[in-house]
Amino acid sequence: MCNWSNCSTKAPGATKAWTVPAGDGAKTVYAEQKDAAGNVKSLTSSISLDTTPPTVTGATYGGVYADTVTFSDGTATLNGLPYTSGSPISADGLYTLIVIDAVENTARLSFAIDRTPPVGTLSINSGALLTNQTDVKLNAASGEIGVQARFSNDNATWGDWKSLSPSIPWTLPDGDGLKTVYVQWKNLLGNTTDGSASITLDKTPPTVTGATYGGVTSQPLTFIFTEGTAALNGASYTSGTTINAEGIYALVVTDAAAR
Numbered sequence: 001m002c003n004w005s006n007c008s009t010k011a012p013g014a015t016k017a018w019t020v021p022a023g024d025g026a027k028t029v030y031a032e033q034k035d036a037a038g039n040v041k042s043l044t045s046s047i048s049l050d051t052t053p054p055t056v057t058g059a060t061y062g063g064v065y066a067d068t069v070t071f072s073d074g075t076a077t078l079n080g081l082p083y084t085s086g087s088p089i090s091a092d093g094l095y096t097l098i099v100i101d102a103v104e105n106t107a108r109l110s111f112a113i114d115r116t117p118p119v120g121t122l123s124i125n126s127g128a129l130l131t132n133q134t135d136v137k138l139n140a141a142s143g144e145i146g147v148q149a150r151f152s153n154d155n156a157t158w159g160d161w162k163s164l165s166p167s168i169p170w171t172l173p174d175g176d177g178l179k180t181v182y183v184q185w186k187n188l189l190g191n192t193t194d195g196s197a198s199i200t201l202d203k204t205p206p207t208v209t210g211a212t213y214g215g216v217t218s219q220p221l222t223f224i225f226t227e228g229t230a231a232l233n234g235a236s237y238t239s240g241t242t243i244n245a246e247g248i249y250a251l252v253v254t255d256a257a258a259r
Helices: none
Strands: 025-034 040-049 075-078 081-083 091-100 105-111 122-124 135-142 148-152 166-170 176-184 192-201 229-232 236-239 253-256
Touching: 122 192, 135 176, 166 192, 236 253
Parallel strands: none
Antiparallel strands: 025 040, 075 081, 075 091, 091 105, 122 135, 135 166, 148 176, 176 192, 229 236, 229 253
8 A cells, every 4th residue: 555645656676756855964765665465665765965065265256365275075176277175376376266076066266366465666755855844745656456555764663554645644753864764565465565765854954154144244255055056136156156246135045955
């Protein structure tokens, strides 16, 4: 007597399509065999249902990484070549990983490996050699998308990471002399590289001898100045040139730092 769902009679050796319950795990199918005399034999057979693709860690589809890739089970190819889970990927580039488990569930993803530090440029006041102000503008640039930078006056104490800009406010340490601004660039993967730029701070006006401000004399005058260029009553004046003519004079001496 047959009272099972989907029960039917099949000849020995025949096959029958069957659907096991959904959900990964062990599945058991039960059967009975009955001969012409009505003798019945119970049978079972089990199989493991696995519909879950292998789990891949260390990368996601379309991502950019600096690390290796691992997978939970199965065998894999990386750009068509056999790949062992956790093996280092030494070369930067684009990759496609295909992982197939024992029942041919497949995980496939494309990603990039990038261990290359970012390349950037830094200038102070558009590349000027001198400044007479401690407040300057930094121009930090990179050809790589998403790069940030941070800065320091001593290569030890750093400011916050900032988006790149051609006009980042910065304050140099006071005191005349060569000043160096240090920079670290960081890309989206955290790869970093170092750099620096320098400028000379000169806040000291040129020294002028030969007269004092508002002074009057009956003798010829000779002005000597230590640096820069000069204008006497608006006309170019060379240090050491004697002035013989009477009159009121204004001497303006400007050095390379505009002091």
